[in-house]
Amino acid sequence: MEQSGADRTLRVAIADDALLLREGIAKVLQGGGIEVVASVGTADELLAVLDGDDLDAAILDIRMPPTHRDEGIVALERIRERGDDLGVLLLSMYATPEYALRVMGAGSGTGYLLKERVSEPQTLVRAVETVASGGSVVDPEVVEQLVRRTRADDPLARLTERERSVLELMAQGYSNGGIAQTLFLGLKTVETHVRSILQKLDLEESPEHHRRVLAVLTLLGER
């Protein structure tokens, strides 16, 4: 992933009503070689920034003024409505699967992370890079919650333990390569696991990476 940063410096904007965090995030990203073009306090200000500048990614707090509800997600949906496909990473104090699904549903190049990931600079930087390049990122805690959910006739029961680990990484937005790297497996092995999982869960193999994340998340959410 580091090599993508070497190609070209990513330019991003941050929107969070907490000044302290906003500056911290900027510091972390700058430390990871990402250029923070703008740092604002509301979603509307961010949209204005995007109007004037061609950025690679935007980092948004979900809960911002004026209603402190879901301004970040609404802004994401407006960005996608405008046909803008820059990467959007949403930050939240809570790991809420329902929001994760809504964020993923907005299209590719989106991510959903817990705010506390700012204390894991690599995670944050990697997430920004992933969404900027059209990939998907879902916080592991969201996936953990989803997997922990109990359902009658749980389809996950049909998976082996290894397949479960692979599924969780799939849900977090990892590519086959990323999964292979994380689990120290060969790419071929991972591909075999993925095929088996999709088959067992009755999911279609999608050529588009983002669709796979969404399908897995949806399945987990609907179980």
Place this chain on the structure above:
Amino acid sequence: MAHGDRRRVLRRTAIIVAAVAFSLWMEVAGFLATPEAEQREIAYVTLHATVPLVFAACAAVAWAIGPNAVPARLMVAFVVLWIPQAIFHIIGGIGWLWPIVRGIDLVWAVISGLLVLVYPRGWLADRFDRTIATIAVVASVVNLAAVLALAGPDAAPCDPCAPNAYRIADAPVLFAILDYGYRVVGVGLALVIAGRLLVRWIRGSVPARAVAFLMPVSLLAWALAIAVQATGYITSTSTGMVIDTVALLAMAAVPVTFVAGIAHTRNMRARVADLMRITREGADRGLWAESLARTLRDDSVRVYWWDEERGRYVDAAGRLIDSQEAGRGHSILPVASPSGLPIALIRHDRVLTDNMRLLDGVSSALRLSVDNGRLRSDLERTLEQVRQSRQRIVEAGDEARRRIERDLHDGAQQQLVSLGMNLRLAANTARSAGQHELASELEDAIATLNQGLKELRELAHGIHPSLLSQGGLALAVPELAGRCPVPVEVDVQAEGRLPELVESTAYFAIAESLANVAKHSQATRAWVRAHVEGETVVIEIRDNGVGGASLDAGTGVLGIADRIEAVGGELELVSPPGSGTTVTVRMPLHPPTTDAHAASGAALLVAAEASDPVPGAPGAAGVPAGGVGTPLDV
């Protein structure tokens, strides 16, 4: 008590039987002892003997239904004192006895007069009555004294009588004056009583004349007959069979009308009971006047209500009472609450004053009804205030929870996240500077901090789920269900967002119920259904567990039930042992307003005041607009 009752009945029966036997003996023995030439016709004697029998029968009835024992005792006394003149043929030879009997042989007339006077209350009610009674008694005593002291052997029809044992002087003229005078006074009193009652009867309202006032009519007939007889006695002319018969029939009519009148009053009391029943649930002023007129059989009844603001009595239309209202022929009955607060005036026909028990009953009914209404509206107002304050407490609690969660989110959580980030930067710096020990200590601190953050997040979520304020039930309930270790099927159909209070109440109800499912039910499946049906939010939490749950068992559900009631909803728990548990919650979609005055109970009677469209016509009062008893349409 039943035992005592039976003994009393036995005693009364014995008294009546003895009196009747004595009376019949006097009649028969006297008739047999009378020389054939002097004997009256059998028909007359039979009729004469029948009069005390009628009194005796009426005494039995009067004892059972009378206002007190006085009328019945008077009637029994009448039976004993109904002394036939023929008795002197038996006792004429006893010098110490016949003058006494001769002295009291008209007391029955005094008794029948008293009987009329005590009608219907059982006692002498006013000064006029007491004066008449006193005159009659004094006259009787004087007469007895005169007979004892002056009566000669020809004073009684015993031919000849034994010498009067008490005689102290031979003054035939004085005796004749006193003897005739007594009769004149008696007839005069009878005529006065009859005339007075007749005048009242004529002035009375038409319905009141019916049964209750047959009494003076029979008394008048009797008084007239007596008068004619007395005239005959004084002028020593025979009065003839017709007059005699009429007198006896009139006499016999007195106790019958007395008893009939009492029975009628009882009927009136039954109507008071009806009045109670009609107005128990609270009645407006129109209905009251109408019911009163019907109960009292008096269309001229008017009810004037106390107007607290003006400190005056007003009629149903709110007009001030005319000072002349009492007017001729009418009496005013004030009704006040037990605490002395004036309630109303009832203007009624004066003749009804005779029926104090009825009026007492009516005013009690009115007092009860108005008091009930006041209490009810007080109670409803208080309940409404309690309900509102309960709802406000719940709302305030919700608001506090929301604020705490938001304070945590914007404050402590952000600070801690920021702290974690700074620790990370410090750790990185330390590592770059080769201080690996410090770096790993800092990393440990970060791990602890992250664990703390996670717990804080759970805590904040428990205080108030941000997802609920952000996405409503449709988002929050599935998330809630996802946290339950028992698989839960969720079906939430709520278009858009519901009022915050409803959402949070529903959310916590579901959360508590699911917590119980997880803790106690041993269920393998659970179902949550939340639908909006019209103006009601219906939530059902069901499981397939062991059942047997009750509201008493866990304060959790009880607390939720309280909360739901506070917003005007209800919680129902069905949990038969072995068949799972179903919690059903119904809440109004829009909880009633907590505005302090909007829903408070309308003041009694004030509401009715405006609802009577026919001023001054209580009998034809309009349809009540909204019962006073139910100021709250809940």
